[in-house]
Amino acid sequence: MTENERAARTLKHVLQKPGNGSCADCGADNPECGSCSLGVFICLGCSGVHRSIPDLGKVKSLRLSHWEDSEVQFMSERGNDAMNAVYEAALPVYYYKPTHRDFNLADRPALQSQKITQICLTKTNLCSRDGMLMKRGRDNGQFLNRRFILSLRDGTLKYYTKLDAKVPKAVIKVDTINACFQPDKIGNPNGLQITYLRDNITRNIFIYHDSSREIVEWFNCIRAAQLHYLKVAFPGATDAELKPKLPRSFLxxxxxxxxxxxxxxxxxxxxxxxxxxxxxxxxxxxxxxxxxxxxxxxxxxxxxxxxxxxxxxxxxxxxxxxxxxxxxxxxxxxxxxxxxxxxxxxxxxxxxxxxxxxxxxxxxxxxxxxxxxx
Known part of the structure; x- marks a missing residue:
């Protein structure tokens, strides 16, 4: 048995351990690559994101690359569950980890650069936000630039037809909101659908931003604001009980x-x-x-x-x-x-x-x- 055959057999055994059978980042089944820098197994699509991150880009194919004994040992001593527990330990409860179901392979960088965003987002105030987003018109279907303001104090998401408009076009209470990524439906890799109640009737609005980072932060802002509301409404509830109530993908x-x-x-x-x-x-x-x-x-x-x-x-x-x-x-x-x-x-x-x-x-x-x- 050659050295590489021995390494391949060992890696195959390591993949059988709990947590290693799906991508550490997006959850896709049967990861094809391993990060020799982080000690996690990832899919082919996410491997491209890892290679683009300085100092974290040492990624190898499990099937095609040559693996050193020291690298195989590194992977066997770590693994997805153990390392994600470390890398994601500081994530706030409201932070949403995108899955492979949230985007196409070509759109993966839009939502998937976890090891960058996880560090940055924990240092950012994600409870209030003010910015411009492209919103689809209800009647004409055209996407136009609209100003959105998310207020933690008021518990509302407002949008305005113009940057300097004084009166909002709509005022949405955060406790009625669900939101989910919809790149295919909206036709944009950074598409987000916001569903809420108005006069006890469900309403949808569809938005996107040219920056994938921007739309991910808007999404997490909404989740953070809603978590704040839930903690006030249900003071005795634990984070584990409240997390499933936050904005999530449709069933x-x-x-x-x-x-x-x-x-x-x-x-x-x-x-x-x-x-x-x-x-x-x-x-x-x-x-x-x-x-x-x-x-x-x-x-x-x-x-x-x-x-x-x-x-x-x-x-x-x-x-x-x-x-x-x-x-x-x-x-x-x-x-x-x-x-x-x-x-x-x-x-x-x-x-x-x-x-x-x-x-x-x-x-x-x-x-x-x-x-x-x-």
């Missing part, structure tokens, strides 16, 4: 067909967004307002989901993979294009309905009854 998005409340209307193709217990649907993924919304409670309170459509349902569409959601008030009928999509939606619906509801979710149920359009 699932995609197209399904649906029929109306009488279940005699034709099935229409709609874009669906599952944000924990809220299943919203839109005519277009970039719509500002949802056409309708379904609240998904716990199965002990009369919420159930089954594969297929009720017997006798009149259906003339092209998608044959049905789903029926039963609520205490009525049933909702959907169809998916493939059985894979059907199973994936079913898995998410069941996971939500098997999760106990919090007191806040009971209040949300009272305030937001199921409603739907066409």
């Amino acid at each position: 699932k998005e995609g197209y399904m067909e649906k029929t109306g409340p009488r279940q005699t209307e034709g099935f229409k193709k709609r874009w669906f967004t599952l944000d924990h217990r809220r299943l919203m649907y839109f005519r277009d993924p970039l719509d500002a307002f949802a056409k309708g919304e379904v609240f998904l409670g716990h199965r002990d309170h009369g919420y159930h989901v089954t594969i297929g459509l009720p017997a006798g349902t009149h259906y003339s569409g092209t998608w044959q993979y049905g789903i029926t959601i039963e609520t205490p008030d009525r049933s909702f009928l959907f169809t998916c294009e493939t059985d894979t999509e059907q199973k994936d939606w079913m898995s998410h619906f069941n996971a939500v309905m098997n999760t106990r509801m919090s007191p806040q979710e009971y209040t949300e149920k009272i305030l937001k009854h199921e409603h739907e359009g066409d």
